[in-house]
Each structure stands twice: as C-alpha cells, then as structure tokens.
Amino acid sequence: MKILENGICSISSIKASGYREGKYGVTVLYHENSTAAAVYTTNKVYAAPIDITRKHLENGKISAVIVNSGNANCYTKEDGIKKGLELASLVADTLNIPVEDVAVASTGVIGRQMPMDIIKPVAIESLKRLDNSRECANDACNAILTTDTTPKECAIESTLDDGTKFKVAGICKGSGMIAPNMGTMLGFITTDLDVSRDILQEALLSSVKRSFNMVVVDGDESTNDTVLVMSTNEVKGEYDNNFQEALDYVCMSLAKQIAKDGEGASKFMEVVCNGAKSEEDAICVSKSVVSSSLVKTALAGADPNWGRIICAMGYSGVEFDPDCVSISIGSGSENVVIVDKGNITTYANPEILEAAEVIMNKKEVVIKLDLHDGCYSATAYGCDLTYDYVKINAEYTT
C-alpha cells in the first residue's frame, strides 16, 4: 500500500474543483459514467440533496457530484429540492451530461433557504476550475469545509492478488454535529478499480461501519451526512479483498482526521474495546466511552479519572462482568494498566496514576478496554471536550 500525493486527483481521470466566497463554498468532482454507491444519515429529518442523490444513484451510475458548504438545504421543502436540482442542472449543462447523473450534497446551517444568488456564482466559478491537479485537489478539499480547521484527504495505491494496481482516494469534511452515525460529515471517495455497483455498496457499508460510524465528537447526528464512492472503472482485475482493505484504510484515515479536528478539540482519543462477546457489544462499549462528556472533559484536563470510564462502560447497555474488566491508558509506546481483570493497580502503585496523567497530557491518547468475555473488538474515535467546543457552538449562526 502506497500513499499518493495528489489527494482526490491521484486518479488522473478524475477532475475536481473548489471555490469559496466567505462561508459559502462549492466543490465539484467529475468523471463520466462512474459506478457509484452511497450511505446516508439515518436522521428522520434529512436534507433535500439526500433525496436528490438517492434518486440519481438508483441506477448505480453518476458522472459528477456538486457539494456546497454554508447552507445545509435542510428543512427547506419543495424549494430545497428545486434549488438542489438547480445546482445539479448547472453542472449538467456545463459538462453536457444528464442532470440525473449529478449527485448533490450540502452542509451548513439547517432551516434556511439556499441563497442561490450567492451560491450559484460560486458554483459557476468552481466549475470553471475543474481539472486534475494538486491545486484542484486542494480546492476541492477546502471548499466543503465549515467549522473544520483543516482539510481532510487520503489517497493510496494498492494491489490485487493478481498483481493489478488500483487507487482509492477521498476527501471529507466534518467537525461538529459528529455522532454515532456519521455526524455532519460528507465524504467523497473515488477509485479507478472496476467494481460492480453492488460490491461497491457493500464494501462502502462495511468500511463506513468501522470508520465514520465510529467517530463521535458531540453525539449530534446531522441531517446531511453522505458518504459517496464513485469508480471510474478504468482498472480491470480479479476483484478480491484488497479493495475492501484499501477502502477501509481511506475511510479510517478520513474518520480519524475528523475526530482530530473535532470542534474545539485539543486531543485525539481512540477507545479500543477487546474481548467482547460480539462485534455489536464491542462497538457499544467503545462508543459509550468515547462519547461520554465526563471522559471527554477528563481528557481535556488530563485527569486520569478512570472511574468515569468504567461508569460509561456500565451504561453502554452491554452485559459484562465489571470484576473481569481491564482498562489501560496509553499514547505511542507508553501504556499503563489501571485496572487488571478487575484489580485496581493504583492501590498498590499510586505512581501509576501519575504516569497516566503524563500520558493524558499527550496529543493522542488510547484507552484500551478488555471485557475478557469473547474475541470481538471495535475501536471508536473521538476527542476531548473543551471550552472552545462551547465557544464555537454558542456562536455559530449569529
């Protein structure tokens, strides 16, 4: 597996662009006749573009995606559909493709009509810049951001067992309203491997489950979440699990970038749950801990208050024996065991708590849990809860 340098433009037949004016940005991705699959928010209130994209993806084919930031186009009724289609038509007319082959996605404030007088000129400007270059990849990355502080991309080359080389490349945005099921996140992934629509959909679902769905910033699940993967079908080869692994890698990388850029976050947290009776149990326990406001504030204060960890495990809803649990806290090569199969190590060795405090002052902290009750594992990704999260979100619309 090789990391590629050109982000979403690492696949040379993909054209990308991005343009921003103030808080409004528009990104376009383009490759005619791509096979496509997508996963959407499970929020009952979902944005107009999701309706449009779901419909346009019914035949498993698209040629372009247009994404705007600054307005979520959610809770906007018929007007929202109309304006979403207007953006799709703009792309279709410019690129001379059917409007049904254009997917649409939006992110921003909910419940306001799209200011087309602002967004349309931005979209036109973005479309003018459509090309394949490192600069275009940057622009595409940047124009979809909202409260994000860093662009997020990942591109790799991998190899099928038959020796065929293929690429997977993606960009995403997401920083707040990040919850158990994808938060306000938009992700767009491309590959050149010829993959059927059904396999693409299945592979995406599987990757999303382990990556974007394991990221929690604040527990609020957005109305606009979309992860879309499109294949240019240029590379033919005997399909095998290497594709899933490559897609997993890209999704996981993007998901971690979201957690690291969580609103106001100063630290990244990984919660690994091992030894669970089922994958579902491992997911529930790790997400419960990574989501806990009290664990998140303890991380912010570098306070090894592990009682909050066992507490969050306890209310996860999963059955386990608290007296068999192990808990450790680590960062890089450092790791301290605080609870060892139910035994609290810090009674005999109080200096362990000091070591844990030193670790919790690092930028990246890994909390490892073992239920000693089975062979399933899961990892959840999150960040600390800081003053800045409050600041950012107390002042977002006004």
Place this chain on the structure above:
Amino acid sequence: MKILENGICSISSIKASGYREGKYGVTVLYHENSTAAAVYTTNKVYAAPIDITRKHLENGKISAVIVNSGNANCYTKEDGIKKGLELASLVADTLNIPVEDVAVASTGVIGRQMPMDIIKPVAIESLKRLDNSRECANDACNAILTTDTTPKECAIESTLDDGTKFKVAGICKGSGMIAPNMGTMLGFITTDLDVSRDILQEALLSSVKRSFNMVVVDGDESTNDTVLVMSTNEVKGEYDNNFQEALDYVCMSLAKQIAKDGEGASKFMEVVCNGAKSEEDAICVSKSVVSSSLVKTALAGADPNWGRIICAMGYSGVEFDPDCVSISIGSGSENVVIVDKGNITTYANPEILEAAEVIMNKKEVVIKLDLHDGCYSATAYGCDLTYDYVKINAEYTT
C-alpha cells in the same frame, strides 16, 4: 396542596442530620419501622451501597438511611460492601436498630476505597446531631452535595379525597453525571401516609419516570443513583391518587432543582413534546432535544438556531413527519412560534428570530414541540452547556 417550611423535617417524627468535613459529608434520616421502596441506577456497574440497600429493602421495611458524599464506594468489590455495612452498623448500634433496617447510599469519586478513617468520624458527628428541626433539615440537605451549588428540598401537605391530610417531603443531590436515567442523583423522600410497600414502589416508579428520569445534564448515567421513599405510616386514610400527585410534585420539584443546578449551568431548559403517538415517543423526542450538545451550547449563547432542535428531533429514533411539526420558544408569558406545522415563520417575519434571541437570554427557557400526530406529551428538563461545565469536569479528581 401547601408548601411546608421545614424540608425533610416537615414530618415531625422524622429525624435528620448532616455533617461535613471538607469534601466528605454524611447525612442520616431516621424513623423506626418505615415502609420503604427505592429505584436504582440501571448502570451495569453499580456501587456497593446499592447491593446493600437492595438487600435491606427486600422486606419493604427500613428504619434509617445513611448517605455519604465524597466517595462513591463504587468499583470497590468486597471491601466496598464491608465498608458500606460498617457505616450501616454504626447507625444500627447508635440507634439500637437491626443493621438490616439501615439503607446506605454514596456519591463521589468512583474506584477509590472508602477512607473510613475520615468518613467514620464524620458519620459519628452526624449521628450525634440527629433531631427534628429546620437546622437538621438544612444539614441533611447539605451534607449529601458534591459539585452541587445549592441544596435541594421540597415539602408539601396534601389531602386525600376523604379529607385526610398527609405530607410528602424530600431532599436530593445531583449536578453532573446526570443522564437519561437518573444521573448521579440521590433522592430521599419521606411521607407520613400509611401506604403499602407495593403501592409505594409503584407510585415511586411512576413519579421517577416523569421527573428524575427526564433530567439530562450531560448524558452520563451514574453508578450510584438511588431514589428512596420511606413512609412513617402515621397517617391513616383511604388511599387515592392524591398521594401519587403529591409524590409527583415533590419528585418533579427536586428534578427541576437538579436541572437548574446542572454543572456550570447558567440557564434552565424545559422541552415539552406534545402531539406524539405514544408517551414513549414523546419522552424520546423531548429527551433527545434536551440532551443535544448543540442545542445546549446554542442556549448558552442565546442563539435561536432552531435547526439544531429539528435535527435532534430527527435523530431521536421516533417516526414523525417533519413537515407537520411545530416548534416554539418561550419564557414566562412570552412565546414565539418559529415553525408552525412545518412552515417556517421567520421567512416572512425575520423579527421573530430577534424575539427568540431575547427569550433565549432569559434564565428559564421552554422549547415546545408538537408532532401533530397523537395525544401524548412529555417534558424533559435540562440546562445549557457552558465553559464552566468543562472547567468543573476537567478538574474534578485532581
């Protein structure tokens, strides 16, 4: 219904005491041969005192309760049980009652052995002060607090249909780790009405469902939650629903006091969901909104970002038609409708948003939702999420 002045000591046969040294406090309540019922945390990791109290309440009778703050006596294994029983024995020996008639509760840091060298002298001092007076009621209220900033009590006199007057009085603590199911809250309620154990248990469950279980501060459910009600059985009368109403009133008052004193809270929020298909649906929707970090931070910033409200309704898991929903924001006699059966009123009248902002600057804000889909309602109670929540919790153990 009449508000009584003497808190938990409004029932003259109840003796109460409280004493505190630094972060360790001990409260005792005493009335021999009380009928008793209790509701506990659903957290799978629960504290030693819960084991003890559950056992001692098996016959529906207790004579005293001892509560300590400063240490949760949770994740402390056999040693925790031993020390919990040691406190019960101290009460039993002092009051000359069987140890099995003493209930125990604790609140504080999880995963540390109880420092009996500190807590026992505090308990002895508390027991010395056991009496019936306004001062004793104050002490009992205060000694159970942890990060709470105000004592919480409520006492009322009510009347059965047959003319019998009876009293219900309670105290509680709770400020952080307050979640969908009772958070770190301890509540102790007394009544003089002669009620069977089964009716008492049923009435308590019903009241807790509508009060303590509807309070969310941070979504973390504690390991120690206990609400216990004891009846002195002095007042005989024809039991009717007036008792349930009185118990509801006291529980609701205490629950709201917890929400108002949420860690770092500057504002109190009530989320009323009307027009739901079932009570369960109404509970889910109102709790989802009151729990949302984004709604809570919007409240902190007095930002009428109602998109976050519809978003939180959407991920509550409840089926409803977003285009039929109404949302209003009010405080006292002021109220503005922002979404009226799916129509956003602020498009035509932008000044409505300004009015909403003025309302959100008040100390108590009511968000009213109507799903227009049935006749069930529920109300959830919470607070805003402020810098101070982060501050308090980033620095709690260290």
